Amino acid sequence: xxxxxxxxxxxxxxxxxxxxxxxxxxxxxxxxxxxxxxxxxxxxxxxxxxxxxxxxxxxxxxxxxxxxxxxxxxxxxxxxxxxxxxxxxxxxxxxxxxxxxxxxxxxxxxxxxxxxxxxxxxxxxxxxxxxxxxxxxxxxxxxxxxxxxxxxxxxxxxxxxxxxxxxxxxxxxxxxxxxxxxxxxxxxxxxxxxxxxxxxxxxxxxxxxx
Numbered sequence: 229x230x231x232x233x234x235x236x237x238x239x240x241x242x243x244x245x246x247x248x249x250x251x252x253x254x255x256x257x258x259x260x261x262x263x264x265x266x267x268x269x270x271x272x273x274x275x276x277x278x279x280x281x282x283x284x285x286x287x288x289x290x291x292x293x294x295x296x297x298x299x300x301x302x303x304x305x306x307x308x309x310x311x312x313x314x315x316x317x318x319x320x321x322x323x324x325x326x327x328x329x330x331x332x333x334x335x336x337x338x339x340x341x342x343x344x345x346x347x348x349x350x351x352x353x354x355x356x357x358x359x360x361x362x363x364x365x366x367x368x369x370x371x372x373x374x375x376x377x378x379x380x381x382x383x384x385x386x387x388x389x390x391x392x393x394x395x396x397x398x399x400x401x402x403x404x405x406x407x408x409x410x411x412x413x414x415x416x417x418x419x420x421x422x423x424x425x426x427x428x429x430x431x432x433x434x435x436x437x438x
Contacts, residue, residue, distance in 0.1 A: 237331075238329055249322035250278055250282050250317075250319045257324055258317065259360075260324075262327035265332045270286070282319050289377060290323050291317075293375070296406040296417050327355050329355075332344045332346060333346075333347075370395065373401060374399055375401045377403055385400050398433070403431070
């Protein structure tokens, strides 16, 4: 049984929600937390564009992450590191979400557009337990790179790895969400943050793998 059939927030009603592959061979995936209520409108265009041109052609987390890493590490546009990172993010991975259906960015359901709900961590875990397990098997992600973006996704994969001891922890790269607003003093893209060393280390692991 597809658990989406009984989910009160299911808005896609299909068998492969919010998963956008690039045009090349899948060498890994990029996982962000949840799409917004504005996502359904450009979703068909995103899939069409990504399938022919790549994942870096639209204003979304894959392109944001590439730019964040470039700025954070001060890479030149034509540096070997940035060239291979772009190749991976553009053509070698797919973009998916922890919570598959769109959520609104408010804590109160009464403030959401009709049919949408705020992000709920427990619901997202149930969603990911079914969908990501399916994705992992379908795309044969064992031994491939999984880039987890943001604290909620990082927290999920910490548990997911604990429940799947057969999966090598080195396959999962955890990075702050690349939102332009994520430049605080903690785990963020602020180069003066106390977490800078950890972020640099994760970027280094990513570059070694791609």
